[in-house]
Amino acid sequence: MAVPTLPSRDPAWPERLALVHEYLIWPGGSEKVLQELVAFAPQAPLYVSLFSAHTLPPSWQELTIHTSFLQGWAKWLGVLRPDYHARLKYLLPWMPLAYESFDLSGYDCVISSSHAFAKGILTGASTLHLSYIHSPTRYLWENRELYLQREGLGRSGPVGAIGQWLLHRLRQWDFLAAQRPDLLIANSQHIRRRIAKLYRREAVVIYPPVPLQGLEPVADPSADYDLVAGRLVPYKRVDLAIAACERLGRRLLVVGEGPELARLKRLAGPQVEFLPHQPPDRFRELLANCRLLLFPWEEDFGLVAVEAQACGRPVVALNRGGAQETVIHGQTGILIPEASVEALVEGLRQADRQEWDPQRIRAHALQFAPERFHAQLGSLLRWAWPRFQAGERLDPREWSAQ
Structure with missing residues (x-):
């Protein structure tokens, strides 16, 4: 009896891949990028700290989504609503732990999509972690006073001191978390420079995908606003x-x-x-x-x-x-x-x-069409995966010079 031939694995491509993103409550720019990451790896499960089904388009509910222990807390606090900004601050001190609590040991590769905490996931020695950085966490490194005032923490006395101390501790964690990914991907040269300054790391640049379907000039625009x-x-x-x-x-x-x-x-x-x-x-x-x-x-x-x-x-x-x-x-x-x-x-x-x-x-x-984003991300992964398996250091300048 002939032994069936198993399909051969592509040695330049990880077999088990997962995606990690920030909270999913309201669609924005980073969520548009996440949609293209899902299209890039359609079988990959998605890990997020929070997920709100009733404030997002129905298509999100079709994905395999894992949430953190903060999901139950968020329902109790009323965070999973369109006006979530006012309550999300109560979960802020727990966000680092939420991402560190994910068990990602079963994956060959994890791609995180991060503008705050998602880059801080913990992965083992055999798991490649690529982190797409939309921005270093803005309210930790820039506009700090504006953020504290907006959240009612910009006062003098004990309340103001607590707010400043919390941001200080989160900045320490944020810097350490940025050292964890094996390779950082910046969404622009501007963000690459900010990553170098704040995190002391080099990054490759892959511009975000902009879905252009349906976006085209009209013959006679009204142009009255x-x-x-x-x-x-x-x-x-x-x-x-x-x-x-x-x-x-x-x-x-x-x-x-x-x-x-x-x-x-x-x-x-x-x-x-x-x-x-x-x-x-x-x-x-x-x-x-x-x-x-x-x-x-x-x-x-x-x-x-x-x-x-x-x-x-x-x-x-x-x-x-x-x-x-x-x-x-x-x-x-x-x-x-x-x-x-x-x-x-x-x-x-x-x-x-x-x-x-x-x-x-x-x-x-x-x-900036999605096709270019997919091609560049695929090229990067095929470059990084064999080198990671061989124990080589991933130098962003090597891939960028190709």
């Missing part, structure tokens, strides 16, 4: 966009939700309209018909700026962070020198004087 879109949090400086448009008498649509919503509504005049998170088809329609997208803040990458350009619409953006790599001044948008109302007003005036070519703007955005 400017657009701001994203989570309404303090660092995004939507207040500057409101003030600049008010000064110039321009109609502005603000799409998003978050803790800044009430304050921004108080600042806004009749020319500003606020919309909650929009369904994908409606949001694509808003992007394709806007006069331009306003992006007056420093972002780690900024998916929405690329989405607007895919629709052929120019972007007026702050000349810092990811916008320096996604917006070409004078060709796909205007880069302003500082985050101020005056600079934004001048940027809007420059944009009005410019003749824009929608097809040229879209062509620039195509370099």
Whole structure:
């Protein structure tokens, strides 16, 4: 009797792979990247600290998702709701332990998607850990005072001291956690430089995938409004966009939700309209018909700026962070020198004087398509896995030089 031939394993590809992400409560930019990671490794189970089925699209419920012990706590605290920001702070001290508690010993490779704690998972000597870093944990290293004030911890006395001590301890953990992955992947050159400064590590750069399906120029856009879109949090400086448009008498649509919503509504005049998170088809329609997208803040990458350009619409953006790599001044948008109302007003005036070519703007955005992300991530994994198994050190500069 003939012995059946078993399919041979690919020695350059790990057989058992898992994904790790931060909490899944509301869809944002990092969740769009996670969706492409799921498409890259569709059989891989997903580990998250928290998961909210009723605030996410139904497609997330089709995945194999493992949550941490914080899931039960979050239900009791009411964290798994659209207004989760106000309560999530109570779980913050326990987040490191939540990720360290995951048992990932059964996997050959784990890919973590991290803007805070996910990179801190514990893996054994035989498990390759690649960590895709959206940003070093922003509220630990930057905007600390703003974060403490927003969470009611920015006071003097015992409460303020406790808040400062907690962030100090979390910064210590965050630095140590960033040393655990075998290889760090930065989502931009901007983030690569921040990783080098804050974590003292080199990283490879793979730009985030921007799903471009359905994002394309329309024949005759209405172009009767400017657009701001994203989570309404303090660092995004939507207040500057409101003030600049008010000064110039321009109609502005603000799409998003978050803790800044009430304050921004108080600042806004009749020319500003606020919309909650929009369904994908409606949001694509808003992007394709806007006069331009306003992006007056420093972002780690900024998916929405690329989405607007895919629709052929120019972007007026702050000349810092990811916008320096996604917006070409004078060709796909205007880069302003500082985050101020005056600079934004001048940027809007420059944009009005410019003749824009929608097809040229879209062509620039195509370099960030998911196909390129999948190809680069696959190339990196095929490079890293055999070397890891051979006990070699993974030098990011070696892969980047290919």
